[in-house]
Amino acid sequence: MDKFLIEGPCKIRGEVLVSGSKNASLPILASTLLFDQPVIIQNLPKVKDIDTMLNLLKSLGSNIVLSKDKKTAKITNKKNMKTFASYSLVKTMRGSILVLGPLVAKYHKSKTSLPGGCLIGARPVNYHLAALKKLGMNYQIKDGYILAKSKGKLKGTIINFPNISVGATENSIIAACLAKGKTILRNCAIEPEIKDLTKFLNSAGAKIKWSGRTCEITGVNYLNQTKYSVMADRIEAGTFCIAATLTKGHLEIKNLDPRVINTELKLLKKAGAKIKTNIDKILIQGPKKIKSIGNIKTKEWPGISTDMQAQLMVLMCKASGKSSITENIFENRFMHVAELQRLGAKIIINNNKALIQGNTNFIGAELMSSDLRASVALVLAALVSDGRSYINRIYHLDRGYEKIENKLKKIGVSIKRLK
Numbered sequence: 468m469d470k471f472l473i474e475g476p477c478k479i480r481g482e483v484l485v486s487g488s489k490n491a492s493l494p495i496l497a498s499t500l501l502f503d504q505p506v507i508i509q510n511l512p513k514v515k516d517i518d519t520m521l522n523l524l525k526s527l528g529s530n531i532v533l534s535k536d537k538k539t540a541k542i543t544n545k546k547n548m549k550t551f552a553s554y555s556l557v558k559t560m561r562g563s564i565l566v567l568g569p570l571v572a573k574y575h576k577s578k579t580s581l582p583g584g585c586l587i588g589a590r591p592v593n594y595h596l597a598a599l600k601k602l603g604m605n606y607q608i609k610d611g612y613i614l615a616k617s618k619g620k621l622k623g624t625i626i627n628f629p630n631i632s633v634g635a636t637e638n639s640i641i642a643a644c645l646a647k648g649k650t651i652l653r654n655c656a657i658e659p660e661i662k663d664l665t666k667f668l669n670s671a672g673a674k675i676k677w678s679g680r681t682c683e684i685t686g687v688n689y690l691n692q693t694k695y696s697v698m699a700d701r702i703e704a705g706t707f708c709i710a711a712t713l714t715k716g717h718l719e720i721k722n723l724d725p726r727v728i729n730t731e732l733k734l735l736k737k738a739g740a741k742i743k744t745n746i747d748k749i750l751i752q753g754p755k756k757i758k759s760i761g762n763i764k765t766k767e768w769p770g771i772s773t774d775m776q777a778q779l780m781v782l783m784c785k786a787s788g789k790s791s792i793t794e795n796i797f798e799n800r801f802m803h804v805a806e807l808q809r810l811g812a813k814i815i816i817n818n819n820k821a822l823i824q825g826n827t828n829f830i831g832a833e834l835m836s837s838d839l840r841a842s843v844a845l846v847l848a849a850l851v852s853d854g855r856s857y858i859n860r861i862y863h864l865d866r867g868y869e870k871i872e873n874k875l876k877k878i879g880v881s882i883k884r885l886k
C-alpha cells in the first residue's frame with residue numbers, strides 16, 4: 468500500500484488549479500442512467516471514486532468513452548440496461564446508492580446493494596428508501612440488497628425529509644425527473660453540488676425549480692443529450708486555503724467560484740488570513756500568528772462543512788489559544804484526533820465535541836489514514852511538523868484528491884509517494 472513521506476515544516480507558495488468536484492460528479496454520473504441520448508460530462512476529477520462510479524455504469528451497460536486526460540466522459544446507454552448494482556462495486560463507494568433512484572425511475576426495477584457503513588458512521592439510507600417509496604418504488608431488503616420495482620412510471624408526490632440529507636435529496640430529485648406529474652421535496656439539502664446536479668439535469672430538459680430548501684420537479688418523458696462541465700471541488704479548495712493559513716504561505720486558488728466556500732473563508736479571515744477574491748479566484752496570505760476561531764460547529768450548507776472539520780482542527784492546534792469543534796453531521800468523525808495526538812496535539816474529546824489546546828508543536832511521526840478527509844488533515848499536520856512524517860494507507864486520499872502530491876510539490880512541499 469502506498470504511503471507519503473513529508474518533510475516539514477514548510478511554507479507553501481504558488482498557485483493551485485482546483486479539480487472538478489467529486490461530490491458533484493457522483494450524482495451527475497449516476498443521473499446519466501436516465502438518458503437515452505449520449506451525454507458528455509466534462510471536468511471530472513481523476514480520483515478513485517469516479518473510476519468506481521464509471522465502472523458501475525459500465526457494469527449496468529453504459530458505453531463510456533473517456534478523453535485522453537480522463538476528465539471528459541461521453542456516456543451512451545443501451546436500449547435496455549442491466550439494473551443490478553453489485554456489492555463488490557457498491558461496498559467500495561457508498562455514493563453508488565445514487566444509481567437506485569434513476570434505475571427505478573427509468574427501468575422500473577433494480578437490485579442494488581445496501582452501501583453499508585464506513586468509518587465515519589453507520590450511514591443508513593432510510594431517508595432515500597422512504598422518499599423513493601413515496602414516489603411509488605416498492606422494495607424489500609434481502610441478503611444485503613435492495614430489491615426494488617415500480618408499477619410503471621413513478622408518480623409525483625409531496626415529500627418532507629425528516630432530516631436534511633445530501634444523498635437522499637439527490638436520489639429523489641433524479642428519480643422525480645421522469646416521474647408522472649409534479650414532485651415537491653421539502654427540507655432538502657442545498658449543498659452547491661446538489662445545485663450543480665439540478666443545473667445539469669435542467670440543461671437536458673428536466674424541469675427543476677428551487678425555493679429555499681424546497682425543490683419542485685415536474686416530470687418529463689425523456690431527457691435530451693447535453694454537454695456539462697462539473698463545478699470545481701470546494702472541499703479541495705478549502706483544504707488548500709487552510710494549508711496556506713497554516714504555513715504562513717501565499718496561494719492563488721484558481722477556477723473556483725469563491726462563494727461556494729464563503730463560510731469557511733470567513734473563518735480563515737477570523738484566524739488572521741488575508742483573503743482577496745474575484746469571480747473565479749482566491750488569493751490567500753497566511754498570518755504570522757494564527758488566531759483561535761473559538762467554537763466551530765459543523766452544519767449542513769450553508770454552515771461549516773463537515774468535510775472541512777478535520778482540516779480546521781489541524782489549524783486550531785496551531786492557533787494561539789483554546790478552541791472547540793462540534794461535529795453535528797456524523798457520529799464518528801474524529802478518527803484523525805488520535806493520529807494528531809501522535810504528532811503532539813492536545814485535544815480532549817467529549818462525545819461529539821473536541822476541545823483543542825492551541826500553540827502545540829508537532830514532531831513528525833508515522834501516521835495512519837482513516838477516511839478521506841481525515842487523511843488530508845494528516846497531510847496538513849505533516850506540513851507544519853518538525854521532521855519526517857509517514858502517512859500510511861493513502862488510498863483513502865486517492866479516492867477524493869487528484870494526485871495531491873503533484874499539486875503540493877508544485878507549491879513547495881517536500882513530499883514523496885513511497886510504493
Ligand code: EPZ
Pocket residue numbers: 489490493562588589590591592593594595596630631632633634635656773774796797798839840867
Ligand atoms: C454526502 O454524504 C457527501 N458524500 C459526504 O462527503 C458529506 O460529508 C455529506 O454529504 C454531508 O455533507 C457525497 O456527496 C458522495 P447525508 P451523504 O445523507 O449523502 C444521516 C466526502 O468526504 N442519514 O447528508 O451520505 C447520515 O448518516 C463525503 O466526500 C441517515 O440517517 O450525507 C449522516 O449522519 C463524506 N439516513 C447525516 O444523515 C439517510 O438515509 C448526513 O448524511 C441518509 C443520511
